[in-house]
Amino acid sequence: MAEVLRLEHLSKKFGNKEVLKDINFSVNSGEIIGYIGSNGAGKSTTIKIILGLIDDYDGDVYVFGEKVKGKHEYKRKIGYVPEISDMYDNLTAYEYIGFIGNLYGLGSLNAVAKAKEMMSVFGIEDAIDGRIHTFSKGMRQKLSIITGMLHNPDILFLDEPLGGIDANSVMVFKEIIQGLKNQGKTIFYSSHILEVVEKLSDRILLLNEGNIVLDGTMDEVREKQSDSTLESIFNDVTGFHDHEMLANKFISAFMS
Amino acid sequence: MEFISLKILDKFQILFNKFGIDYDIMRTILKTKLILDTRRTPVIAEQSKKKSSEKTSLMQGYFFHFIFGVFLAFFIYFIKDEMIRMIYFAGAFFFMTTLYLISDFSFVLLDTKDKNILLTKPLDSKVVSMAKVLHILVYMFRLNSFIAGPSFISIVMLNGAGAIPLLLLEILLMDLLIFLITAFIYLLILRFFDGELLRNIINFIQILLTILVTVGYQIAVRMIDFTDLQNLHYSFEFANFFNPILWFGAPFEIIFNGGTDIYLYVFTVLLIIVPLISFAIYLKLSKKMESLLLKLDGQGNEKPYKHKFELILGKLLTRNETVKQSYHFTNAVLRSDRSLKLKIYPALSTGILLPILMIFNMGMRGQIIEPTGYEYLYLYFNLLILPSVLELTLYSSASKGAYVYVSSGFANLKELYRGILLTVAVRLFVPLLILNSIIYILLFKESFIFDILTFMLASMVVLPLLGKIYFTELPFSMPIDESNQNKSMDKFFVSLGVVACTVILHLVFRKIPMGTWIYTGLLIILIPISWNFITPKIAKKMNKA
Structure with missing residues (x-):
């Protein structure tokens, strides 16, 4: 399996806060990486750096062996589905898909034809002529998934892609991810929903306070931490065991 | 939907390609922006009803500008001195256009949505920046037609049709200069501050700019005696080199009044090169600006204040x-x-x-x-x-x-x-x-x-x-x-x-x-x-x- 992504000594500061501290890892084609960590651990920052949205960082990022800083052509090979999708809300889905298709050089008609098929999988094909601002959260996210994959990218960056999506569509989506892996696509999956990450990922990367503290397959990680579920491993590594106490505190406040 | 502005822009396609800008992609972005500008009514139930009223209210929005434009046209028609006439015109034009840009178009300059949509795609940031500049310029030109349109007629009546290309070029340069001054100020603020503080500072600067432009215009106007428009004559001072409003009279003085003073040529050169050099610098810095804009999405450290x-x-x-x-x-x-x-x-x-x-x-x-x-x-x-x-x-x-x-x-x-x-x-x-x-x-x-x-x-x-x-x-x-x-x-x-x-x-x-x-x-x-x-x-x- 060929290496498709490599991060070397990646560090990033926001003001005085060090969000990423000397991150090093590489990803091979056909891998599904579960990229997990607490809120503010630096997951989204890592993805934004790889995508070129943040360019004042230390270290290097390589995509298909090419250093990406200041470049843009490599983005043809990557797709991105963010947690909250910025879209031009006053366009119809048809227009937006056409627009994105043009940006990738697919042509708007081709893009729309392809997207229509993808939309039908998620049951939103009838909404194609509706303006995006009228869409529910789930519909928006489905559209974001479609436009993020429209150009048949080799690496997919998914940052909490399932927000607001109904259970049936989540099942379909999980199948899609497996299917894409079988086609040799690489998936970089960042999420808090550990059950989904556990089921889908070949390899787990756990980010804590800007450091990669765990890197391995699910079996390797289990063995290392002597825990059975990803959730308990996550709790151990991040040192969090107060969930019951905090829940009780909330209920007391709620009842008072 | 086809836009006249895009059709005009198509004529300059070669020029864009020559500067390494992918014209087709830039046009796609610009067209989408122009479409978006025509719709800003999210209440779907009222869409059909509102569409016509949107257009009417847009015209109403420009009504004041048009009245101002007509007044300005009458005013400058009675000024005999070429320099003075253009100084008044440029001063009023700067004043109105800058106010409009600051109050209504800051959101385009400081937009962070664009970055997330466009810069995750295989696009050169130069193309995105150019589309942004052109988007603003198209709007400024629309505004210009109301503010400067009537004065255009006055100036053509006084100087003949030969003034048309010169005036169009000057308006374009003025728009560019106004846009760039605003953009550079934002860039400076973005460079040194972040988060909440940054937003507050931008807010404050916007308010300050509005006031400065208003007062600045008054000072510019006051440099000349108001009482006798017919007999006004411009007299040169060294400090005038630093007042862009005064540069705009020089080409008119040279072409239509046979002006030969050296300062007129200096003004003309400044008028052309300052906006162009600034524009080149802006394009160079635009990527920096885009990344600095990310600060606007970040959290700041505003101190709790008890009011x-x-x-x-x-x-x-x-x-x-x-x-x-x-x-x-x-x-x-x-x-x-x-x-x-x-x-x-x-x-x-x-x-x-x-x-x-x-x-x-x-x-x-x-x-x-x-x-x-x-x-x-x-x-x-x-x-x-x-x-x-x-x-x-x-x-x-x-x-x-x-x-x-x-x-x-x-x-x-x-x-x-x-x-x-x-x-x-x-x-x-x-x-x-x-x-x-x-x-x-x-x-x-x-x-x-x-x-x-x-x-x-x-x-x-x-x-x-x-x-x-x-x-x-x-x-x-x-x-x-x-x-x-x-x-x-x-x-x-x-x-x-x-x-x-x-x-x-x-x-x-x-x-x-x-x-x-x-x-x-x-x-x-x-x-x-x-x-x-x-x-x-x-x-x-x-x-x-």
């Missing part, structure tokens, strides 16, 4: 709990909603300046002010900003939050609006009045103290009346980016009528012996009546429902 003064005033001014809560709520919104502040504060700054400018325009004879005894009436110009401010309280960048009015079953809309009026009065209007009063006292000593007091009382009577006119929707319930499209001329003219009535009443009572005392007494009686019995129409409608 003690606001709390005390809330306790003092009302005993009604709903009014008090509404007062604090409105204060909180006005403190935190920057998009709203961006619209409200420039309007307020105009309010501070209008009376002062009127005094200087009407009362200046040489270096000294000669009071006519009617200067107190200029204070009423302050009231003209209230319609914009009150209308803006219906808008918010978090307009979706307005569902709470319905979901909570809240029915005391009258109190809610009274709280808003109280905030507008205490937070926005009274400080403005105090500032103007101080300036009046400094300029005229004790001459108008009683009139200032009368005016303040009259304002407090008028405020709820204007509220009644403008509170036609739930507070902060409409998206802020629609605030320019829904401006109603009818309401403005009714407000103008109300203000005119108060001006006349003040004037008439002042002529009557003891009239000012009687009028003041009347106003004191009217204030509680006005605040208690005037319920906005929307409140009645909601209460019925």
Whole structure:
């Protein structure tokens, strides 16, 4: 399996806060990486750096062996589905898909034809002529998934892609991810929903306070931490065991 | 949908390609932006109904600019000196266009959405920046046709058709310069600050710029004696090299008046190279700007502030709990909603300046002010900003939050609006009045103290009346980016009528012996009546429902 992504000594500061501290890892084609960590651990920052949205960082990022800083052509090979999708809300889905298709050089008609098929999988094909601002959260996210994959990218960056999506569509989506892996696509999956990450990922990367503290397959990680579920491993590594106490505190406040 | 601006741009395709800009992609982005500009009405149910009114209100939005343009055209037509004529034209043009750009187009310059949509795609940031610049320039050109269109006719009548290409080029260069100056200021702020502080600073700078442009224009105009337009002549000073407004007269002086002075050629060269060099620098820095814009998405470290003064005033001014809560709520919104502040504060700054400018325009004879005894009436110009401010309280960048009015079953809309009026009065209007009063006292000593007091009382009577006119929707319930499209001329003219009535009443009572005392007494009686019995129409409608 060929290496498709490599991060070397990646560090990033926001003001005085060090969000990423000397991150090093590489990803091979056909891998599904579960990229997990607490809120503010630096997951989204890592993805934004790889995508070129943040360019004042230390270290290097390589995509298909090419250093990406200041470049843009490599983005043809990557797709991105963010947690909250910025879209031009006053366009119809048809227009937006056409627009994105043009940006990738697919042509708007081709893009729309392809997207229509993808939309039908998620049951939103009838909404194609509706303006995006009228869409529910789930519909928006489905559209974001479609436009993020429209150009048949080799690496997919998914940052909490399932927000607001109904259970049936989540099942379909999980199948899609497996299917894409079988086609040799690489998936970089960042999420808090550990059950989904556990089921889908070949390899787990756990980010804590800007450091990669765990890197391995699910079996390797289990063995290392002597825990059975990803959730308990996550709790151990991040040192969090107060969930019951905090829940009780909330209920007391709620009842008072 | 095809746009004329794009068709014109198509003619320059080769030029863009020559500079390494992928024209087709840039055109795609620009076209999408122009489509988006034509629609900003998210209420789908009202789409068909609103479409025609959107167009009408857009034209209404430009109505003032057009009136200003016609006035300017007449004015410059009577100026014989080529330099002076173009200085006046360029000054007025700079003033109007900069104001418009700062108040209405900052959101395009500071947009972070674009970056997330476009820069995750395989696009050169140069293409994205160019599309952004052109998007703004297309809008500026549209605005220009209203402001400069009538003057264009004047200048062509005076100088012949040969002036057309020169004027078009100058307008393009002026637009570019205005845009770049604004962009560079933002870039500087973005470079040195972040988070909340940055947003507040941008807010503050925008307000400051509006004031500076207004005052700067007055200074530029004052450099020349106003009294005899026919005999005005320009005389060169070294400092003029640093005033871009003066550069724009030079090519006209050279071509149409045979000017041969060296400074004219220097002005002409500056006029061309400064915008072009600035533009090249902007393109170089635009990627930096895009990454700096990310700071706007970040969290800042704003210090917690307890707003003690606001709390005390809330306790003092009302005993009604709903009014008090509404007062604090409105204060909180006005403190935190920057998009709203961006619209409200420039309007307020105009309010501070209008009376002062009127005094200087009407009362200046040489270096000294000669009071006519009617200067107190200029204070009423302050009231003209209230319609914009009150209308803006219906808008918010978090307009979706307005569902709470319905979901909570809240029915005391009258109190809610009274709280808003109280905030507008205490937070926005009274400080403005105090500032103007101080300036009046400094300029005229004790001459108008009683009139200032009368005016303040009259304002407090008028405020709820204007509220009644403008509170036609739930507070902060409409998206802020629609605030320019829904401006109603009818309401403005009714407000103008109300203000005119108060001006006349003040004037008439002042002529009557003891009239000012009687009028003041009347106003004191009217204030509680006005605040208690005037319920906005929307409140009645909601209460019925």
